[in-house]
Amino acid sequence: MPRTSASIVYKTLKDRILSGTLAAGDHIREEELATDLGCSRTPVREAIRQLEAEGLLELSPHKGAYVTSWTDEDIAQIYQMRLLLEGRASKLAASKIKEFHLEKLCVLAEEMERASKGTRPDRFSLITDLNNAFHGIVHEASGETMLISTLKGIIQVSMVRNTFSLYSKEQLSRSMNHHRELITALSHQDPEWAEAVMHCHIRSARWVTKPRS
Amino acid sequence: MPRTSASIVYKTLKDRILSGTLAAGDHIREEELATDLGCSRTPVREAIRQLEAEGLLELSPHKGAYVTSWTDEDIAQIYQMRLLLEGRASKLAASKIKEFHLEKLCVLAEEMERASKGTRPDRFSLITDLNNAFHGIVHEASGETMLISTLKGIIQVSMVRNTFSLYSKEQLSRSMNHHRELITALSHQDPEWAEAVMHCHIRSARWVTKPRS
DNA sequence: TAAAGTCAGAATGTTATCAATGAGGACGAA
DNA sequence: TTCGTCCTCATTGATAACATTCTGACTTTA
Numbered sequence: 001m002p003r004t005s006a007s008i009v010y011k012t013l014k015d016r017i018l019s020g021t022l023a024a025g026d027h028i029r030e031e032e033l034a035t036d037l038g039c040s041r042t043p044v045r046e047a048i049r050q051l052e053a054e055g056l057l058e059l060s061p062h063k064g065a066y067v068t069s070w071t072d073e074d075i076a077q078i079y080q081m082r083l084l085l086e087g088r089a090s091k092l093a094a095s096k097i098k099e100f101h102l103e104k105l106c107v108l109a110e111e112m113e114r115a116s117k118g119t120r121p122d123r124f125s126l127i128t129d130l131n132n133a134f135h136g137i138v139h140e141a142s143g144e145t146m147l148i149s150t151l152k153g154i155i156q157v158s159m160v161r162n163t164f165s166l167y168s169k170e171q172l173s174r175s176m177n178h179h180r181e182l183i184t185a186l187s188h189q190d191p192e193w194a195e196a197v198m199h200c201h202i203r204s205a206r207w208v209t210k211p212r213s
Numbered sequence: 214m215p216r217t218s219a220s221i222v223y224k225t226l227k228d229r230i231l232s233g234t235l236a237a238g239d240h241i242r243e244e245e246l247a248t249d250l251g252c253s254r255t256p257v258r259e260a261i262r263q264l265e266a267e268g269l270l271e272l273s274p275h276k277g278a279y280v281t282s283w284t285d286e287d288i289a290q291i292y293q294m295r296l297l298l299e300g301r302a303s304k305l306a307a308s309k310i311k312e313f314h315l316e317k318l319c320v321l322a323e324e325m326e327r328a329s330k331g332t333r334p335d336r337f338s339l340i341t342d343l344n345n346a347f348h349g350i351v352h353e354a355s356g357e358t359m360l361i362s363t364l365k366g367i368i369q370v371s372m373v374r375n376t377f378s379l380y381s382k383e384q385l386s387r388s389m390n391h392h393r394e395l396i397t398a399l400s401h402q403d404p405e406w407a408e409a410v411m412h413c414h415i416r417s418a419r420w421v422t423k424p425r426s
Numbered sequence: 427t428a429a430a431g432t433c434a435g436a437a438t439g440t441t442a443t444c445a446a447t448g449a450g451g452a453c454g455a456a
Numbered sequence: 457t458t459c460g461t462c463c464t465c466a467t468t469g470a471t472a473a474c475a476t477t478c479t480g481a482c483t484t485t486a
Contacts, residue, residue: 004274004469004470005469005470006469006470029436029437029438030437030438031436031437031438039470039471040470040471040472041438041471041472042255042469042470042471043469043470045259045438045439046258046259046262046469049259049262049263050262050266053262053263053266053267054266055362061216061217061438061439061477061478062437062438062439062476062477062478063437063438063477063478063479064437064438073358074358074359077357077358077359077360078359080357080359080360081359081360081363084297084298084301085297088297144290144293145286145287145290146287146290146291146293146294146367147290147293147294149268150294150363150367154359154363217438217439217440218439218440219439219440242466242467242468243467243468244466244467244468252440252441253440253441253442254441254442254468255439255440255441256439256440258468258469274447274448274468274469275446275447275448275449275466275467275468275469276448276449276467276468277467277468
């Protein structure tokens, strides 16, 4: 899909940030990254600016780019935003959802369950991708373009810290149950139920990376 | 404040879009803008990419950038988002607001009233700036960094179409009254009242650019 | 010793130039 | 006329080299 150098750099850099290869606060040198990826500085700069706009990088003039460090307070606020926005998305989706949405959700839920019971070492990143796709379908079903694009940015940020590899067996199973319950609520076209399930789902995810306090 | 060429181009271009100098759908050529502003294409490219990330420009490969055309549906959805997010910001602000916030809000409300009663030809852009500052203080008082930054992007977009020059005398006066009422609600630390006033304020603004349908 | 000034080095900001791509029109055949 | 092909040109994509600015370390001086 991405055929320009800039988009390749973008994707690579974003992967490294989301996967934790690049840690919070790390300094990114344009030249270094350019030679590393075998292109000139211009595409690298473009990728960096784009990631800055998404909030994954912070850049200060003449100094360079740094991987954004999120405070615990930031993370807490991001979850509050997800609560508000994904709650609304679920609510809206319940009234508008189409059959093919429900079918996709079922398939994704099933694949996630299969993946979570497996033992492949890369299963967590697979679950992450499936989970993102699942939430994406719910958002799409809400039919609100603006809500969808806002959510995309916010969720991405909350994914920097949250990995399914941190989930306990119990937490993972609860998450899967939420997916099932959400599908049921949506298929019954019950907005309040759908919103409530989503609230449970997000609130429970909130406590994975940060057990107490 | 902005000392790099790229940020100057960014600011200039953004002003032109928000002020309507550049209309929806207008084509922007890198070369053209570069010679116009007396710099090379690179800073222009950077500014364009940044504005694309903010949603003000749409970028199609090998063709160039176009000023985003918002459909009526988009505008409606943006107001829904503002309703949700600014409502929450007002609610939170009510419990946390400090005395100096209230003082600033009073000053701004007063200046807006004075400006709206004046006859200076540039009074509408003045009111716009004051109004943005007013809402900014409310957001700031909410103390939620993430909410604030999300709102900044959304409001900016909703400002492309909405100008106080379109307000009738009655609408303008109602808007001023909302500001006063919001200050009172906030000073009484009544979250529900503050939220309700903000809802009224945004819903009434919704019907300025688009009288019916 | 501490404070201020200076300078070298490194990184980003900017430019000019070349390469590649796709849009749109001219042309011809069915 | 309509469709398809090819060609041309405008515009973006990418590179390398130059300019500017910041940082931090070294020197000087009181």
